[in-house]
Amino acid sequence: MIKNVTQADFEQEVLQAEGPVLVDFWAAWCGPCRMVAPVLEEVDQELGDSLKIAKVNVDEEGELAQKYGIMSIPTLMLFKGGRVVETTVGFQPKKELIARIQPHL
Amino acid sequence: MDTVYDVLIVGGGPAGLTAGLYAGRAMLQAAIVEARGPGGQVVLTHEIENYPGFSEPISGALLAANMVDQANRFGVDMYYSPVESLNLQGKIKEVVTEQGKFRAKTVIIATGVNPKMLGVPGEKEFIGRGVSYCATCDGAFFRDRDVAVVGGGDTAVKEALFLTRFARRVWLIHRRDSLRAEQIQQKRLLENTKITPLWNKVVAEIRGDTRVTGLRLQDVQSGEESHLAVQGVFVFVGRQPGGPLAGSGIALDEEGYIITDEDMSTNIPGVYAVGDVRRKRWRQIVTAVNDGCIAALSAAEYIEENFGKDEDDD
Numbered sequence: 001m002i003k004n005v006t007q008a009d010f011e012q013e014v015l016q017a018e019g020p021v022l023v024d025f026w027a028a029w030c031g032p033c034r035m036v037a038p039v040l041e042e043v044d045q046e047l048g049d050s051l052k053i054a055k056v057n058v059d060e061e062g063e064l065a066q067k068y069g070i071m072s073i074p075t076l077m078l079f080k081g082g083r084v085v086e087t088t089v090g091f092q093p094k095k096e097l098i099a100r101i102q103p104h105l
Numbered sequence: 106m107d108t109v110y111d112v113l114i115v116g117g118g119p120a121g122l123t124a125g126l127y128a129g130r131a132m133l134q135a136a137i138v139e140a141r142g143p144g145g146q147v148v149l150t151h152e153i154e155n156y157p158g159f160s161e162p163i164s165g166a167l168l169a170a171n172m173v174d175q176a177n178r179f180g181v182d183m184y185y186s187p188v189e190s191l192n193l194q195g196k197i198k199e200v201v202t203e204q205g206k207f208r209a210k211t212v213i214i215a216t217g218v219n220p221k222m223l224g225v226p227g228e229k230e231f232i233g234r235g236v237s238y239c240a241t242c243d244g245a246f247f248r249d250r251d252v253a254v255v256g257g258g259d260t261a262v263k264e265a266l267f268l269t270r271f272a273r274r275v276w277l278i279h280r281r282d283s284l285r286a287e288q289i290q291q292k293r294l295l296e297n298t299k300i301t302p303l304w305n306k307v308v309a310e311i312r313g314d315t316r317v318t319g320l321r322l323q324d325v326q327s328g329e330e331s332h333l334a335v336q337g338v339f340v341f342v343g344r345q346p347g348g349p350l351a352g353s354g355i356a357l358d359e360e361g362y363i364i365t366d367e368d369m370s371t372n373i374p375g376v377y378a379v380g381d382v383r384r385k386r387w388r389q390i391v392t393a394v395n396d397g398c399i400a401a402l403s404a405a406e407y408i409e410e411n412f413g414k415d416e417d418d419d
Contacts, residue, residue: 030242031149031166035142038185059245071246071316071337072233089233091141093187095203 002044005054007063014054015082020104021052025068025075027059032091033074039094046098050105080104110136112404113200113209115188115348118145119390120380121215122172123397124404129179131405136182136209138202143183144169145217146381147390151241151267155287156390165241168390188216191353193376196411210412211404214355214363214371214378215397216348218388223255223340227311235317235337240264244271247337253278253320255308256341262286262294264341269299276333277302280325303333311338346382358384369400375407 005013005023014021024040026033044053058065058073068077068084078086078101086100112128114121117139128135137143147153150165159168177183186204193199193212200207220238222228228236237243240254244267252272254265257279263286265277277294282304284291294300303322309330310321319334346361356364356372362385363378365371371378379396381388 027242027245029151029166029245030239031144031169032142032239032242034148034166035144038142065246069234069316071235072237072239072243074242075233087233090238093140093203095187 001049002040002053002055005056007061010056010064013052014079017052017079019050019052020078020080020085020101021054022101023077023079024053024055025058025065025070025073025077026055027057027073029059030073035091036074036076039092039097042094043097043101046094047101047105051101078104108134108208109197110134110182110207110209111408112136112211112213112401113138113198113207114213114215115191115200116140116145116215116217116380116382117143117173117183118215118217118380118393119147119169119172120217120393120397121145121213122169122176123394124213124215124377124379124401125176125181125397126172126179127398127401128404129176129181131401133401133405133408135180135401136184136207137176138184138186138188138200138207140185140187140216142185143173149239149241150263153390188349190349191355193353193355193373196375198375210408211375211377213369213397213400213404214348214350214376214382215380216346216350216382218344218381219347220340221343221345223308223311223342225308225310227313227317228340231311231313231317234315235313236311237337237339238341240267240339243337243339244268247272249273250336251276251334252337252339253308253333253335254339254341255279256343257281257284257286258341258343259286259290261341262290264339265300266290266293266297268339269297272299272337275300276335278306278308278320278322278333279304280307281305306331308338344381348382350382360384367399368403369396370403375404375411377404 111133152162186202377400380393
C-alpha cells in the first residue's frame with residue numbers, strides 16, 4: 001500500500017506505525033523522483049503487507065522535509081518504531097532497495 | 106523470455122526512444138530495456154531551449170515523457186531492469202538483465218553517460234547533505250543560501266544560472282580561465298550579478314559537520330589554498346560512458362566510448378550504438394535522436410538481409 005502522507009497524519013501513519021514504513025520524499029519537478037515511483041510500486045507488490053510505503057511531497061510539506069534534513073530528492077527513509085533506520089539518496093534500483101529494506105522487516 | 110525481438114534497445118533516453126520509434130514504424134518487434142526510468146539525462150534538465158520544434162522552452166521531463174508516449178504509440182515494449190551482461194557475438198544476441206534474459210536479432214546500445222564525481226574527501230559523505238548532481242532536483246533546498254557549482258561546460262553553466270532562482274549567491278569554480286559552454290549561456294552567466302566565477306581553482310576537499318559548510322579550494326597555478334563558505338555544492342565535471350560494455354566485445358575508444366561508422370554500426374554485425382555513449386564530437390539531444398533514427402533503419406536493413414522477410418510470421 002502506497003499512501004500520501006502530510007504533516008497532519010505523519011505522526012500516526014509513520015512514527016506510530018506498527019511495522020516498518022518507507023517514506024519517499026519527492027516533488028513533481030524532480031525527474032529522478034518520477035523514476036523512483038514505478039520502482040516503489042514494484043517493491044510494494046513484492047513485499048506486500050510487511051512494508052508500508054508513504055510519500056511526502058516536499059513542496060507541500062516543507063516542514064517535514066526540513067525536520068528530516070532533506071537537501072536532495074528523491075530521498076528514501078525507512079522508519080521503524082518512530083526512528084530512521086536507513087536512508088538512501090537518489091535513484092535506487094529495485095534489487096538494491098529491497099536489499100537495504102529486508103534486514104529491517 | 107521466448108520472444109526473439111527484431112530490435113532490442115538498451116537504454117531509454119532520447120537516442121534509444123527514437124530508435125524504438127523508428128523500429129516500431131518499420132513494423133519491427135522492438136523492446137527497450139532501461140535500467141532506471143525513461144528519459145535519460147533529459148529528465149534532469151529544467152528547460153530545453155535548443156530542441157527544434159519548440160519555440161518556447163520545454164521542460165526536460167515533459168520532452169522525455171512525450172518521447173516515451175510516441176515510442177509506445179508504435180508498439181515498443183518497455184522493460185525496467187538493469188542490464189548485467191551482453192552476449193552479442195551470435196546471430197541471435199542475448200541481453201541479460203535482473204529480470205531475465207532477452208533475445209534479439211539486433212541490439213542497439215543507448216546507455217548514455219553517467220556524471221563523474223569529483224573524487225575528493227567529503228564528497229561521498231555529504232551526498233544528500235549539501236553535495237548534489239542535480240540542480241533541478243535540489244536547487245529549491247538552497248533558497249537564500251550560498252552554493253558552489255563545479256565545472257565549466259554546458260551543464261555547469263546552465264545549472265549555475267538555474268540555481269540563481271533560489272540561491273543568494275552562486276560561485277562557479279572552474280579549473281581553467283575560460284568556459285566551454287555555449288556562447289549564449291556564457292554571456293548570461295557573466296552578466297548575472299548573483300554568479301561569481303572563480304577561475305583556475307579546483308576543489309580539494311568538501312568540508313562540513315552534519316552537512317556541508319564549505320570547500321577547500323586550490324589554485325591550479327599558484328597551488329595556494331583557500332576556504333569558501335557554502336552550504337551546497339553542485340558537481341558538473343563531465344561524464345563517462347554508461348552500461349556494462351567491458352567484456353562485450355564492442356570496440357571502444359581510449360575513453361570507453363563506442364566506436365561506430367556512419368550507419369551507427371559497431372564492430373559486431375547487428376550491433377549498433379547511439380547517443381552519448383557513442384564516440385562523437387557533439388553530444389546533444391538533437392544528435393542523439395539523429396543516431397537513433399539511423400541505427401533503427403540500419404537494423405531494419407540488416408534484418409532483411411540476414412533473416413529474410415517472412416521469418417516474422419508466427
